[in-house]
Every structure is written in structure tokens, then in C-alpha cells.
Amino acid sequence: MFLQQTTPNTFSYMIAGYAVLAVVLGVYLASFFARFRNLKRDLEVLEEIDQ
Amino acid sequence: MNPKPRWLNILDTLTTIFFVVAVLLVFVYAPMERTMGAVQKVFYFHVATAWVGMLGFMVAAVVGVLYLIKGEQKYDIMGLAAIEISLVFFFVAIIMGSIWARPIWNTWWTWDPRLTTATIVELIYAAYLMLRQGIEDPDRRARFGAVYAVLGFLSVPLTFISIRMLRTIHPVVVGNSDPGAEGSFSMSGPMKTAFFFSLFTFSVLFVDLFWHRFRMGKLAAKVEELRLKISA
Numbered sequence: 001m002f003l004q005q006t007t008p009n010t011f012s013y014m015i016a017g018y019a020v021l022a023v024v025l026g027v028y029l030a031s032f033f034a035r036f037r038n039l040k041r042d043l044e045v046l047e048e049i050d051q
Numbered sequence: 052m053n054p055k056p057r058w059l060n061i062l063d064t065l066t067t068i069f070f071v072v073a074v075l076l077v078f079v080y081a082p083m084e085r086t087m088g089a090v091q092k093v094f095y096f097h098v099a100t101a102w103v104g105m106l107g108f109m110v111a112a113v114v115g116v117l118y119l120i121k122g123e124q125k126y127d128i129m130g131l132a133a134i135e136i137s138l139v140f141f142f143v144a145i146i147m148g149s150i151w152a153r154p155i156w157n158t159w160w161t162w163d164p165r166l167t168t169a170t171i172v173e174l175i176y177a178a179y180l181m182l183r184q185g186i187e188d189p190d191r192r193a194r195f196g197a198v199y200a201v202l203g204f205l206s207v208p209l210t211f212i213s214i215r216m217l218r219t220i221h222p223v224v225v226g227n228s229d230p231g232a233e234g235s236f237s238m239s240g241p242m243k244t245a246f247f248f249s250l251f252t253f254s255v256l257f258v259d260l261f262w263h264r265f266r267m268g269k270l271a272a273k274v275e276e277l278r279l280k281i282s283a
Contacts, residue, residue, distance in 0.1 A: 007085050010091075011090075013150050014089040014092050014093055018096070020146045021096055025143070039267065039274055040270070043270065046274060049281055
């Protein structure tokens with residue numbers, strides 16, 4: 001009898017890999033926009049105090 | 052704060068288009084690898100994220116040298132921007148690699164030369180961000196950051212050559228793998244297209260994020276300057 005090599009089912013690992021990419025980049029971008037917004041707010045307040 | 056440049060808007064749009072095309076190439080155009088199955092598709096973005104990580108660390112070293120020569124604040128802001136982005140991408144590369152390794156190497160992690168040196172790189176640059184936080188004087192912080200970025204970069208080529216010089220189970224994409232490497236495969240034409248387009252897309256994504264992060268860095272410097280002025 002011949003040994004038959006079948007393609008393993010590694011679909012769940014592929015999903016997990018790309019989910020990590022999506023989540024980490026998503027969190028980074030969210031933190032990025034939050035920091036940007038906070039800095040803009042800080043600048044407005046500081047400029048008011050400075051005047 | 053200067054308004055967002057038109058070119059940055061164009062770059063945002065191009066990056067989004069390239070990213071969608073890269074995803075389609077990886078999931079639709081590139082064929083399924085026979086011995087590894089679907090998990091092989093992790094390889095395209097795993098290498099691309101690792102590439103962006105190394106690219107950013109190199110940019111940080113270059114602007115670190117420029118800061119030490121010229122002493123201009125913009126180089127410090129660029130260095131911080133490059134390292135922050137690269138740290139995120141390099142972290143993703145390590146985790147994606149670990150997920151790929153589970154079905155292929157039958158383990159989530161092994162202290163292989165590539166995995167070990169990559170972890171060291173990640174920790175070196177994580178320490179960079181933490182140590183920067185501890186220095187209040189902006190000039191001292193920038194000088195420290197520049198020297199650290201230049202010295203820290205020594206760990207990056209070490210990671211790159213680790214799979215070419217040492218015995219390892221980590222496959223080599225460009226060049227010959229170690230005979231003990233597990234998970235090697237030869238790329239077909241469509242696989243090469245998906246791979247190189249992913250590298251290109253992530254390089255463009257890096258430039259786009261770097262530009263945004265640089266603008267934010269300039270804003271942060273302005274806020275810090277005003278704070279110091281008011282508190283003086």
C-alpha cells in the first residue's frame with residue numbers, strides 16, 4: 001500500500017496569525033489617534049493659558 | 052499645528068489600496084502550499100512585518116547619527132517615530148512566527164538563534180522607549196536616544212545573519228536554508244508575486260505611518276515646549 005501525503009488542515013493557525021496582526025495593528029492605530037487627539041487638546045489649553 | 056499635507060492624504064489612499072491588493076494576492080492569487088497547508092500564508096505578512104521592523108530600526112540608527120552630527124530636534128522625533136512603529140511590527144512578526152511554528156515545528160517556541168536574537172532586538176528597543184520616559188531634559192533625552200538607536204542597531208544585522216551563519220531550524224527565504232531547517236519550501240511564481248508585493252506594501256505602510264507619527268512627534272514637542280515655558 002502506498003503512503004499518501006495529504007495537506008494538513010492548518011486553517012485555524014492561519015486565522016490566528018492574521019487575527020493577531022489585525023488586533024495589534026488595530027490597537028496601535030486606535031492608541032495613535034487617541035494620543036493625537038489628546039495632544040491637540042493639550043495644545044489648545046496650553047495656548048490659552050499662555051495668552 | 053499645520054494642516055494635513057495633501058501628499059499624506061494621497062499616501063493614505065495608496066497605502067489602503069496596496070493593502071487590499073496584497074491581501075487579495077495572499078488569500079486568492081497565491082496557491083495553497085501542499086505540505087504546510089493554509090498556515091503557510093502566514094509567511095507573507097510574517098516576513099513583511101519583520102522587514103518593516105528591521106527597516107525602522109535602520110532608519111532610527113541613521114537619524115540617530117544625523118542628530119549627533121547636526122543636533123536638530125527633528126531627527127530625534129524621527130528616531131522615536133521609527134522605533135515605535137518598528138517595535139509594533141516586529142512584535143507582530145514574532146507572534147505570527149510562533150503561530151506558524153506550532154503546526155510546522157510542533158512547538159510554539161524554541162530558543163533557536165533566529166528566535167532568540169529577534170527577542171533580544173524587541174527587548175532592546177522596548178527598553179529604549181522605557182528609558183526615554185525616565186529622562187526629563189529634552190536635549191539629554193534626544194542625545195541618549197540617538198546613541199542608543201545607533202548602538203541598538205548592532206543587534207539587527209545579527210538577527211538577519213543568524214539563520215545564515217548558525218545551525219537553525221528557521222527556514223531562509225532568500226538564499227539556502229540550513230539542512231536542519233524545517234518548514235522550507237520553494238516559491239512558485241504567484242507565491243513570489245504575493246511575497247514581494249507584500250514587502251512593497253508594508254514598506255509603503257511604514258512610510259505612511261512614519262509620516263503620521265513624525266507629525267504627532269512635532270506636536271508633542273510643541274506641547275512639551277509650551278509646558279516648560281508656562282511652568283518656568
